[in-house]
Amino acid sequence: MRVPLEADVRAPARASDLPVAALGIAAVAAWLWAFLVTDRVAILGALLAVAAIAFVLAQRSAVAKRYGLALARRPRMGVAFAAIGVLAVAAALHDQPYPLLMLCTVMLFVVACIGLDIQTGYCGIVNFAGAAFFGTGAYTAAVLAKQGVPHLFGIVCGAIVAALVGSLLILPVLRTRGYYAALVTIAFGILFSTFLEVNNALGGPQGLKLPGIDLFGWRFNRDVDIGGASASFYVNYVVLALALALGAYVFSRRVDRSWIGLTFDAVRLDETAAAAFGIGIARAKIIAFTLGNFLCGLAGAVYAMMQGFIAPNNFTFGESLILVSILILGGIGNPLGIVPAALIIIVVPQKLQFIQEYRFLLYGILVVLILLFRPEGLLPRPVRRYFPAPR
Amino acid sequence: MTQPRQSTASVVAPLLACHGLTMRFGGLLALDALDLSVASGEILGLIGPNGSGKTTFFNVLTGLYRPSAGRVEFGGRDIIGASPQQVCRAGIARTFQRSRLCLPLTVFDNVMIGNHLRLDHRVSFNVLRRGALRRQYDECVEAARSLAATFNPRLSSRLFEAAAALDMIDRRRVEICRALVNAPRLLLLDEPSAGMTRGETRELMDDILQIRAARGELTIVIIEHEMNVIERMTERCVVLNYGEKIAEGPFRVVASDPAVQEAYLGQAVAEA
Amino acid sequence: MDPGVLAQYAFNGLMLGVIYAMVAVGFTLFFGVLDVIQFAHGDVVMAGAFVALATYLALHGLGVAVPGLVVIVVACAAALAMALLGALIARYLVLPLRAAPAFNTLLITLMLGSILRELVRLFYPNGSNPQPFPRLLPTASVNLGNFTLRLDTTILLVVGLATIFVVNLVVRRTRLGLAIRAVAQDSETARVMGIDFQRIVLVTFAIGSALAGIAGVVYGLYYNEVNFDIGLLLGVIGFSAAVVGGLGSIYGAIIGGFLFAALQTIGSVALPVSSAYNNVFAFAVVIILMTWKPTGLIAEPTSERV
Numbered sequence: 001m002r003v004p005l006e007a008d009v010r011a012p013a014r015a016s017d018l019p020v021a022a023l024g025i026a027a028v029a030a031w032l033w034a035f036l037v038t039d040r041v042a043i044l045g046a047l048l049a050v051a052a053i054a055f056v057l058a059q060r061s062a063v064a065k066r067y068g069l070a071l072a073r074r075p076r077m078g079v080a081f082a083a084i085g086v087l088a089v090a091a092a093l094h095d096q097p098y099p100l101l102m103l104c105t106v107m108l109f110v111v112a113c114i115g116l117d118i119q120t121g122y123c124g125i126v127n128f129a130g131a132a133f134f135g136t137g138a139y140t141a142a143v144l145a146k147q148g149v150p151h152l153f154g155i156v157c158g159a160i161v162a163a164l165v166g167s168l169l170i171l172p173v174l175r176t177r178g179y180y181a182a183l184v185t186i187a188f189g190i191l192f193s194t195f196l197e198v199n200n201a202l203g204g205p206q207g208l209k210l211p212g213i214d215l216f217g218w219r220f221n222r223d224v225d226i227g228g229a230s231a232s233f234y235v236n237y238v239v240l241a242l243a244l245a246l247g248a249y250v251f252s253r254r255v256d257r258s259w260i261g262l263t264f265d266a267v268r269l270d271e272t273a274a275a276a277f278g279i280g281i282a283r284a285k286i287i288a289f290t291l292g293n294f295l296c297g298l299a300g301a302v303y304a305m306m307q308g309f310i311a312p313n314n315f316t317f318g319e320s321l322i323l324v325s326i327l328i329l330g331g332i333g334n335p336l337g338i339v340p341a342a343l344i345i346i347v348v349p350q351k352l353q354f355i356q357e358y359r360f361l362l363y364g365i366l367v368v369l370i371l372l373f374r375p376e377g378l379l380p381r382p383v384r385r386y387f388p389a390p391r
Numbered sequence: 392m393t394q395p396r397q398s399t400a401s402v403v404a405p406l407l408a409c410h411g412l413t414m415r416f417g418g419l420l421a422l423d424a425l426d427l428s429v430a431s432g433e434i435l436g437l438i439g440p441n442g443s444g445k446t447t448f449f450n451v452l453t454g455l456y457r458p459s460a461g462r463v464e465f466g467g468r469d470i471i472g473a474s475p476q477q478v479c480r481a482g483i484a485r486t487f488q489r490s491r492l493c494l495p496l497t498v499f500d501n502v503m504i505g506n507h508l509r510l511d512h513r514v515s516f517n518v519l520r521r522g523a524l525r526r527q528y529d530e531c532v533e534a535a536r537s538l539a540a541t542f543n544p545r546l547s548s549r550l551f552e553a554a555a556a557l558d559m560i561d562r563r564r565v566e567i568c569r570a571l572v573n574a575p576r577l578l579l580l581d582e583p584s585a586g587m588t589r590g591e592t593r594e595l596m597d598d599i600l601q602i603r604a605a606r607g608e609l610t611i612v613i614i615e616h617e618m619n620v621i622e623r624m625t626e627r628c629v630v631l632n633y634g635e636k637i638a639e640g641p642f643r644v645v646a647s648d649p650a651v652q653e654a655y656l657g658q659a660v661a662e663a
Numbered sequence: 664m665d666p667g668v669l670a671q672y673a674f675n676g677l678m679l680g681v682i683y684a685m686v687a688v689g690f691t692l693f694f695g696v697l698d699v700i701q702f703a704h705g706d707v708v709m710a711g712a713f714v715a716l717a718t719y720l721a722l723h724g725l726g727v728a729v730p731g732l733v734v735i736v737v738a739c740a741a742a743l744a745m746a747l748l749g750a751l752i753a754r755y756l757v758l759p760l761r762a763a764p765a766f767n768t769l770l771i772t773l774m775l776g777s778i779l780r781e782l783v784r785l786f787y788p789n790g791s792n793p794q795p796f797p798r799l800l801p802t803a804s805v806n807l808g809n810f811t812l813r814l815d816t817t818i819l820l821v822v823g824l825a826t827i828f829v830v831n832l833v834v835r836r837t838r839l840g841l842a843i844r845a846v847a848q849d850s851e852t853a854r855v856m857g858i859d860f861q862r863i864v865l866v867t868f869a870i871g872s873a874l875a876g877i878a879g880v881v882y883g884l885y886y887n888e889v890n891f892d893i894g895l896l897l898g899v900i901g902f903s904a905a906v907v908g909g910l911g912s913i914y915g916a917i918i919g920g921f922l923f924a925a926l927q928t929i930g931s932v933a934l935p936v937s938s939a940y941n942n943v944f945a946f947a948v949v950i951i952l953m954t955w956k957p958t959g960l961i962a963e964p965t966s967e968r969v
Contacts, residue, residue: 251518254517254518254521255514255517255518258517258518258524259503259507259510259511259512259517259524260512260514260517260518262496262500262503262504263507263512265493265495265496265500266493266504266507269493269494269495269496270491270493272455272491273487273491273493273504274504275454275455275474275475275476276453276455276475276478276479276484276485277479277484277504277505277507277508277569277573278475278476278479278480278507278508278573279476279504279507280476283512287514383495383496383497383500383551383552383553384496384497384500385551386524386525386528387521387525387528
């Protein structure tokens with residue numbers, strides 16, 4: 001039995017592979033563009049089929065593995081390629097607000113799910129209240145924006161308040177394990193949306209309106225003029241969401257590939273043994289829980305300002321289950337898996353309106369099937385490599 | 392060679408001394424006013440029938456259970472009521488009866504869990520100062536590699552494979568590496584032979600003796616059912632039955648003690 | 664406060680307690696045999712209520728209107744359907760994941776709960792709105808000052824208690840119960856002794872789920888309304904009640920159920936905020952109780968094997 005290493009030394013990777021890897025990124029970008037832009041069921045189906053086939057082939061083929069390696073050894077290059085890819089897609093979609101909005105939504109959900117992954121995937125703290133922390137960020141941003149607080153500050157506050165609300169739950173989370181901890185977060189998730197429903201100060205079931213983001217005079221909700229060509233204002237949000245998604249990704253990778261990530265793993269896999277070797281269980285859990293809620297709140301705050309409107313039914317227990325579904329589909333503990341999973345789970349129902357109504361049902365069935373037949377998800381978590389292998 | 396060791400043990404203050412250690416689970420008395428001391432540099436065998444309180448003793452020492460009564464001094468310091476973390480910091484490391492490696496993690500990661508107290512865990516250090524982290528990491532890889540090599544050169548070349556890929560004896564070796572990497576003063580081995588063949592056990596014991604010879608002052612308490620392991624490894628052993636110490640002394644002496652024979656025989660009769 | 668009003672509150676609290684206890688007993692039975700929490704159990708209660716409702720409508724359509732007969736047929740239909748559902752859940756979702764991490768079982772049952780809720784919401788006619796549940800019991804009542812003792816709620820209370828009593832009897836006094844307790848004690852040994860492990864697990868899930876089905880009927884008859892999302896609250900409270908009483912103990916589950924109902928009733932009487940916050944209060948109590956006694960008031964005497 002041999003567990004695949006991320007940077008498997010057997011396949012030689014060369015610097016000359018990079019242009020080809022770039023080509024691969026271009027292909028992915030083209031696919032993403034088509035995926036976001038199409039509104040025909042047949043094309044959507046074909047695109048998903050192409051992706052599935054490419055996915056299977058890439059897992060089998062040594063060539064794809066080598067190009068993947070060339071990127072894995074240059075993590076910064078990978079991030080740069082991803083940024084260029086998304087910006088290219090955004091440029092191609094510049095006058096189509098709806099696909100741009102979806103792109104942003106996906107990237108913000110990626111941020112929130114990376115937060116949950118730090119908690120659940122790394123440290124083993126189950127959190128079924130993801131939507132509540134996302135919502136805490138959103139409502140904080142909304143309330144602060146209404147008070148005329150600078151938006152950047154409001155967004156950061158959203159993240160911090162989510163982390164603080166999380167610290168209210170930290171005692172129960174530390175004192176309970178497994179099923180009991182799950183119960184605590186489930187109860188909190190439902191409590192949160194019920195509270196929003198009945199609390200008139202926060203708009204009740206009708207929710208709250210928000211202004212678009214205004215960063216030091218840069219008004220996000222104004223269409224962009226670049227050299228005479230006019231672009232939808234959502235391009236602004238794409239840039240912001242992209243920066244957050246890449247930042248969250250790099251951050252979570254660095255956390256994982258460090259002594260902190262190792263500590264999280266030890267806590268998740270065996271608390272008793274971890275404690276016997278001097279690992280502070282409580283400290284690890286507090287760090288993981290706080291970081292995760294911070295990211296959820298951050299994503300929620302930006303999401304709220306982008307949508308311009310939030311209501312309690314955006315942040316129900318069902319939504320928390322959707323966040324967890326993304327995690328499971330992508331492969332728990334692997335932040336890279338979150339990206340395709342979020343694309344599928346968020347975009348497909350938007351495209352197929354007749355699915356929209358059935359999405360909770362379909363996700364439920366999807367997760368049940370994954371757990372029964374491929375519990376490691378689309379992209380299983382590789383063993384830890386602290387640093388890229390020598391070139 | 393057993394004689395001189397014993398005499399030093401009685402002169403120098405013991406490394407570990409327990410007085411009246413008692414552990415009660417509901418109505419069950421798992422440890423009954425146990426007095427036990429371990430001299431620095433000694434290898435002490437802890438034997439007794441199943442359920443006689445041997446593992447409970449380890450769990451109390453390492454802070455997993457809080458004893459109902461009694462005192463434990465380690466290196467002159469009272470460690471009763473200390474958390475597992477504090478016990479580890481004081482210099483006690485252990486292995487577990489059933490393998491408790493983190494199987495999905497690499498061999499290196501598992502060893503580094505044992506090295507936890509020497510690693511820098513500040514978030515800022517780990518996330519922002521990657522260069523400094525890299526230097527610490529490189530040193531750790533070297534340390535882990537040389538530690539693994541004292542056991543088995545092949546093991547040191549498999550440092551970055553998942554522990555799940557190793558066979559039983561190598562997993563045990565990794566567990567012992569994990570316990571030793573932090574250079575503890577006292578090593579608690581809980582049935583190191585469990586699940587291994589006699590040949591593998593012998594190989595592992597040779598490894599342990601070799602490491603101890605290289606390290607110098609390493610005190611070991613070993614729980615074992617394999618009596619030839621006890622006979623070969625220990626200068627002195629303590630026999631527990633129903634949480635009580637029923638005999639103490641060199642293995643040969645203890646083994647011929649009628650109380651000990653009855654304890655084992657009694658169990659054999661009950662099992663038959 | 665007026666003693667009549669107080670008595671009314673106490674009676675309503677008892678009623679709530681019976682429903683919670685019925686749900687909690689299921690949790691405790693499942694945990695006993697498999698060390699598993701079936702998070703969809705609350706939604707099984709909801710499904711039971713909807714099966715009962717559909718059966719009633721079918722009977723109504725057929726022109727069957729003998730009151731006593733209808734209520735018995737309706738309750739039996741709910742119990743049997745849920746028993747089958749429970750066994751299916753055990754066979755195809757819970758047992759296959761025995762070797763996997765507990766997180767996977769947790770998730771698969773949570774998702775199953777979501778699936779059940781959605782199935783009712785989407786496919787029951789007008790399922791996204793609360794459905795009126797018929798009054799199938801005699802509604803005669805006695806007035807004692809401000810306290811109204813209604814015959815139907817009294818019947819429900821007695822029937823609920825009797826069902827729990829019967830389940831307890833089955834577990835304590837029959838051969839089947841002996842096998843269930845043997846599996847709960849030590850499944851390995853039970854297997855060696857020739858007990859068909861899988862069969863016992865399936866039967867236990869069937870019994871617990873049938874009880875949930877009846878709890879659904881009691882709920883419907885008491886509130887005269889059911890909604891697709893009642894299972895969430897019932898599940899969380901039922902689980903908490905089982906935990907508070909000590910998972911694995913039937914008596915503990917019953918005590919936990921009544922304790923929870925008492926807390927909720929006292930909360931709704933004593934708290935100065937509007938009754939809209941009832942559920943917020945209930946969930947907050949769950950969180951606080953779990954923090955205070957993470958493994959229940961009557962702690963299970965387990966020590967982890969190291």
